[in-house]
Amino acid sequence: MVASPSPRNEPIAGRHRVAVVGGGSAGISVAARLRRAGVTGITLVEPSDSHWYQPLWTLVGGGQAPLRSTRRPEASVVPDGVRWIRRAARAVDPEARTLTLDTGSELAYEYLVMAPGLQLDWDGVPGLAGAMAHDRVCSNYAPEYAPRTWELIKGMRSGTAVFTHPATPLKCGGAPQKIAYLAADHWRRRKVLDHIRVVLVIPDPVLFKVPEWERVLERVARRYGIEVRLSSEMTAVDADRGEVVLTDRANGTAETVPYDLLHAVPPQSAPDWVKRSPLADPASPQGFVAADRHTLRHPRYPTVFTLGDVANLPTSKTGAAIRKQAPVVAANLIDAMAGRRPARRYDGYTSCPLVTARDRMVLAEFDYDLKPAPTFPLIDTFRERRDMWLFKRYALPQLYWRGMLTGRI
Known part of the structure; x- marks a missing residue:
């Protein structure tokens, strides 16, 4: 009612x-x-x-x-x-x-x-809120911007693509890097990846906090030739110039990087x-x-x-x-x-379906102690799998609408 x-x-x-x-x-x-x-x-x-x-x-x-x-x-x-x-x-x-x-x-x-x-704090990074109106900037963290991400990815043939991750807690902590892998795999299949510099900005000193899956993601990043900036974050954007400032959290040094595509994830609170x-x-x-x-x-x-x-x-x-x-x-x-x-x-159980290619995924499940907590005992979720990608794309949405939201699972 x-x-x-x-x-x-x-x-x-x-x-x-x-x-x-x-x-x-x-x-x-x-x-x-x-x-x-x-x-x-x-x-x-x-x-x-x-x-x-x-x-x-x-x-x-x-x-x-x-x-x-x-x-x-x-x-x-x-x-x-x-x-x-x-x-x-x-x-x-x-x-x-x-x-x-x-x-x-x-x-x-x-x-x-x-x-x-x-809430998404678009004003938390100088220039970011205004940059979202520009045609080279996108974000999968809002429904009004997510479709633009694909338009930019499929239209890119060369240049620099920057994918950022904020230093605050955020919803779905793996999402900022998943889109980098999806984009890189698309460019690889279109045979243009060699002409694109892919920069992935991660605020932590490791790519993923659970070692078992960190090793998998390191191999994925190397496969695509992704330039991973650890202990770094986006601290400013100039959309008119097409530049983003990346700051090293360890020593405070800042670098201005020109971009042709910026997938920006805002700070959250x-x-x-x-x-x-x-x-x-x-x-x-x-x-x-x-x-x-x-x-x-x-x-x-x-x-x-x-x-x-x-x-x-x-x-x-x-x-x-x-x-x-x-x-x-x-x-x-x-x-x-x-x-x-x-x-x-x-x-503390949580899981992150880490999409690593356009038809592959690893499922990271762990608890408060960052210990693996697998719920598929007969499936090796530590390697990239097509069945896991199908599970995310087709099964999980149905389980969500029909099971989780109805209190059944």
């Missing part, structure tokens, strides 16, 4: 048993699981009328999937029995247990699930209102929400749980992580409502 907008500055009647902030994969998955468990009085706060399957945007940018296949109406994924308030949250008072909406209205809750995702809230973790420079790493309960406010991209957890922000976090939040929230101590634990 879609709620009618409440009058400005008037409270939304009654105290809502469970308020879920965010209608993305995290919020919808938890709401669906709670409904399946018989929980009533759930209210979803989400302003958008579109729900996006974002993991496929890499393949949209690589020319392997249409953008339209990644979108469905938000109303189609809201679970039956959940009240949807199509407004944006703008403040939270966890002491009073109220949310302030963009209308100025207040919503009172008994329990709160924080899943508003993160918690939404501004979350940063200003008491829920923000003081240890997080980006204002992500504090959470016990195992129970996903807020350490200071026991009626608050969090998951997904907004949670300050020492693991990669991926849809696979959310798939494991959602049942933990739902079960622990039900325990809390019943006066029990939350018993379910999250071990």
Whole structure:
């Protein structure tokens, strides 16, 4: 049921048993699981009328999937029995247990699930916001820019292509390099790769934090002749001149690199209102929400749980992580409502489907300790496989729409 907008500055009647902030994969998955468990009085706060399957945007940018296949109406994924308030949250008072909406209205809750995702800070790099209007700059991190990525890739025959990765936590940490491999493989097949300088900018001292997959990706980068800049980040863009400044994080030296294609990934952080809230973790420079790493309960406010991209957890922000976090939040929230101590634990599991070619992929699965945590025991996911690419392209989207968002998997 879609709620009618409440009058400005008037409270939304009654105290809502469970308020879920965010209608993305995290919020919808938890709401669906709670409904399946018989929980009533759930209210979803989400302003958008579109729900996006974002993991496929890499393949949209690589020319392997249409953008339209990644979108469905938000109303189609809201679970039956959940009240949807199509407004944006703008403040939270966890002491009073109220949310302030963009209308100025207040919503009172008994329990709160924080899943508003993160924000893309296009202004976080000087010149980047304006550069997105230029025809040589693209990004798979927004639906309005991802199709341009493929247009630029397929039209390139020579020059310099730069692919960047921000130094902040980000959604799908492997995506900034996956598109570099897709592009390089396309150029190799078109026999123009020898005429293109491919620069991959990585803020960490290693290409991937888990050694087992780092070795695989190092071989992939060498195969394509990619110039990998470790411990580096994009610090400025001049789109009129077609130049990007790359700064070495180890010694502070900066280099201006001309580009013919720039795939830019912006810095990312918690939404501004979350940063200003008491829920923000003081240890997080980006204002992500504090959470016990195992129970996903807020350490200071026991009626608050969090998951997904907004949670300050020492693991990669991926849809696979959310798939494991959602049942933990739902079960622990039900325990809390019943006066029990939350018993379910999250071990930090996440996975990154690392597309390494136009028909190959490796699946990196690991936990908080960066130890491999494979879920396909009979399949070697440490090597590039075509069946894994087919799994990402065709199986995972169906599992997402029909299983994860409905609380079945």
